[in-house]
Amino acid sequence: MKTIDPIFKKETLELARELLGMELVHDTAYGELAGKIVEVEAYKGPEDKAAHSFGGRRTTRTEVMYGEPGHVYMFLIYGMHHCFNIVTGPIGKPEAILVRGIEPTKGIDHMLHKRFGEKPKYLKTHYKNLTNGPGKLCRSLGLNMAHYGLPINRSEILIQPYEAIKEEDIVAGPRVNIDYAEEHIHLPWRFSIRGNPYVSK
DNA sequence: TCAGGGATTCTT
DNA sequence: AGAATCCCTGAC
Numbered sequence: 001m002k003t004i005d006p007i008f009k010k011e012t013l014e015l016a017r018e019l020l021g022m023e024l025v026h027d028t029a030y031g032e033l034a035g036k037i038v039e040v041e042a043y044k045g046p047e048d049k050a051a052h053s054f055g056g057r058r059t060t061r062t063e064v065m066y067g068e069p070g071h072v073y074m075f076l077i078y079g080m081h082h083c084f085n086i087v088t089g090p091i092g093k094p095e096a097i098l099v100r101g102i103e104p105t106k107g108i109d110h111m112l113h114k115r116f117g118e119k120p121k122y123l124k125t126h127y128k129n130l131t132n133g134p135g136k137l138c139r140s141l142g143l144n145m146a147h148y149g150l151p152i153n154r155s156e157i158l159i160q161p162y163e164a165i166k167e168e169d170i171v172a173g174p175r176v177n178i179d180y181a182e183e184h185i186h187l188p189w190r191f192s193i194r195g196n197p198y199v200s201k
Numbered sequence: 202t203c204a205g206g207g208a209t210t211c212t213t
Numbered sequence: 214a215g216a217a218t219c220c221c222t223g224a225c
Contacts, residue, residue, distance in 0.1 A: 079219030081209045098208055135209050177208060
């Protein structure tokens with residue numbers, strides 16, 4: 001019986017901050033694709049109006065958030081972009097952390113190819129736009145619905161220590177594109193590494 | 202069964 | 214500022 005990595009048992013907002021500076025790895029047949037996490041958002045259902053699990057909504061899509069923390073919650077947005085999330089909170093409490101930006105660390109050539117296809121030469125703008133957004137980083141790492149529900153650090157998806165981030169280098173602010181969340185729009189549950197170029201716009 | 206909308210990205 | 218694009222959801 002596989003156990004859950006204890007790091008994922010932390011409180012969601014605390015874990016969100018600690019994820020900054022850690023390395024997200026997709027271990028593929030042709031090598032590791034990886035990047036340092038530089039931006040995340042916390043979603044604390046069922047009380048959080050911005051969360052997919054608000055009000056205890058429990059469907060095929062949100063089901064994994066009701067299970068053990070440390071599993072992958074993937075969803076498709078706007079019919080074309082995948083988003084990668086880490087399930088958090090105790091069993092029965094549907095919380096998650098969305099990874100919105102990473103700084104490439106391993107397998108950059110493969111990532112460029114996955115995102116932009118075959119190019120005679122990749123430009124500076126290709127590198128800059130490789131992983132500075134939730135849909136972009138999934139495309140570059142090759143993450144999709146096939147990874148829904150996988151146990152992190154017990155599968156091809158890994159999150160491991162990489163670099164310590166000082167508390168004063170963490171920026172907290174409101175989450176992006178949640179206009180529907182009414183009084184929860186302004187909760188400062190978006191965290192990023194100050195000044196990092198791979199933080200999304 | 203179906204209309205409406207979205208935790209985005211790219212182009213104009 | 215608007216389009217692309219389609220799965221998920223809730224209502225009927």
